[in-house]
Amino acid sequence: MKVILYLHDLYIEFAEYHYMLKQERHQLILRKLKSNRKVLSAHLSTELDVSEDTIRRDLKELEVKHLLYKVHGGALPLENKIQTYNERSVSDLDKKSKIAKKAVKLIHDGQVIIMSGSTTNLELAKIIPLKINATVFTYSIPIAMQLSLHPSIEIIFIGGKLNKSAQVTVGIDVVNSISSIRADICFMGTGGIDINRGMTEPDWEVAHIKKYMIQASDHVVAMCLSTKIMKAKRYLVVPIQNIDTIISDYEASNEIFKEFKDKGLIII
Amino acid sequence: MKVILYLHDLYIEFAEYHYMLKQERHQLILRKLKSNRKVLSAHLSTELDVSEDTIRRDLKELEVKHLLYKVHGGALPLENKIQTYNERSVSDLDKKSKIAKKAVKLIHDGQVIIMSGSTTNLELAKIIPLKINATVFTYSIPIAMQLSLHPSIEIIFIGGKLNKSAQVTVGIDVVNSISSIRADICFMGTGGIDINRGMTEPDWEVAHIKKYMIQASDHVVAMCLSTKIMKAKRYLVVPIQNIDTIISDYEASNEIFKEFKDKGLIII
C-alpha cells in the first residue's frame, strides 16, 4: 500500500503507510462487535486512530444500514435490542373497541358462542354486559381470563398445544374439540375479507381452525378492521357466502360494502 | 485478554476492557431477573460495580418500558404482577417454594410432564431452568402463562369447562384428554396424604381428574405441605402405593415419613 503526498511543489511517496478507508473501518467495527458483543466509541477511536467524531459517524451510518444499534458510549448488536412497550402495544385499539361495541349487541342470553383469539375479541370480552348469561368457547388464554371476571358466563376452554406468543392453543386437538361443538354464533377476528377471495388468514393453522369454527356455528360474524376490507391473505378460511355478518369500524352505509350487501350479507 | 482482528493484510490488536454500557446493564438485569425471579438493588450495585442510584434509575427505566416492576429494595418480573390477583392469599409461600426447589431437580430434558393446578406447581413452573427442554401438560391457566415465558418448554393445555376462581379447567373433557396421555412424571399438589387413607382431595371433581393424571404417569410425585401430612380430605384420589415420591417442606429424615419409607416411597 502506498500513499502519495503533495506538499507545495514537492511530491513524496510513502511506501508503507496504513491509511484506513472508511469501509475498512466499518468492517472492522462490525467484526469487533461480533466477537466482542459491543464496541465503545472511545476505544475504537484510539484503536483505529481516528477521532471520536469519525467513529460516531461510522456508527451512525451502520445503524442506518441496520447492522448495529447505537447507544450512549458505543454500539451493540441488533439482536439484543430490548423490546419496548410501544412496540408490542395493540395497534388500532380505538377502531377495535368500536367494532366490539357494535358486536356486543349480537350477544343474547342463553347463547352458545365461539370466540376466536383476536384482540378485537378481547375488547368484546371486556364489554359483555354483566347480566348476560351465555356459554363461550375459546382457545385464547387472554380472552378466557377476561371472561372469568364475568359473573355468569360459562367458559369452555379449547385445549391443545399452546402458541406462546399469541397465547392461544393450536393443533389437531383444537380442531377435534371444535368439531364436536354446535354454537349459535361465532365471533371471528380476521386477516382479510374480499368479495371474491373470501375470508383469508396469513397463518395456515389458524385458517384451518377457523374453518371448523365456522362449520360449527349457525351464525358467523366477521369482525374486520376497515384496513383489511377487500384485502386477502395467503390462506383461505371460507368463501364469502359462508359469512353472515360483517362488522367493521366503517359505517354500514359505506359504499365499499355494496357487493357484500348484494350477496345478502348483513353489514353493521 | 486481547482481541486481535485480521482484515486483509491488516492486523489490529484491541485491548480488553470492561466498561459497561447502560444497555448492557439493562440486559444483564433482565436476564438475572428472569432466572432469579427477583433482583435486589444493593446486590446489583456491587455486582455491576455502579452506585445504587444508578441501579435505581436503571430499574425505573425498565419499569417505564414495562419490562419489570419496581418494589422496595429491588424489582420483580412483570408476570408476577399479572398474577397478583392470583397470589392474593397464597399462604405458606415460603414452604411451597421450598418444595418447588426440591421438585425441580426431578425435571430433565425430554420429559413429558403433567402438572396439576396447585400454587406449589406454580412455584415450580417459575423455577424450571431455562435450558430444560420438555413437554408439559396442564389444565391451569396461571401455570400455562408462567410456562409460556420459558423459551423451550412445549405446553399442552388441557381444555374443558373453566373454573373461574381456580382458573383451571374441569369436567369430562379434561378426563378424556388426560386418558390419552402417557407421561414420564406427574407433579401433583395435594390436599392430604395419609398412610392408610391415601391421597385425598376436598373436591370430588378434582379428585377424579387427579386419579386419571396418576394413571397416565410413570412416576408420581406428590408435593405436600407438612401441615397436610397424615391428614385426609373427603375424596380418595389413589391409595398410597400408587404414589412414588413425596416432597414436603420437612427434611426427608423426619420420622413422620417412616411408614411411607417402609412402603417403598421416596421421600425428598
Place this chain on the structure above:
DNA sequence: AAATATTGAGCAAAAAAACGCAAAAAAAAT
C-alpha cells in the same frame, strides 16, 4: 416507638453527542 434501610430530588462533575465550520483528501471534470 426507635432503629435501620431505601428512596426521591436536587446538584455538580464528567463523559459523550450534536452542531457548525473549515481543512484535507479523494473523485470528477475540464
Place this chain on the structure above:
DNA sequence: ATTTTTTTTGCGTTTTTTTGCTCAATATTT
C-alpha cells in the same frame, strides 16, 4: 495537469446524558 466538486475528517463549542453524592422523606424491621 489543473481546477472544481464532493466526501471525509478533525476541532471548538454547546447540549445532552450519565453518574455519584448529599440530604430529607419514606418505608421496613425490630
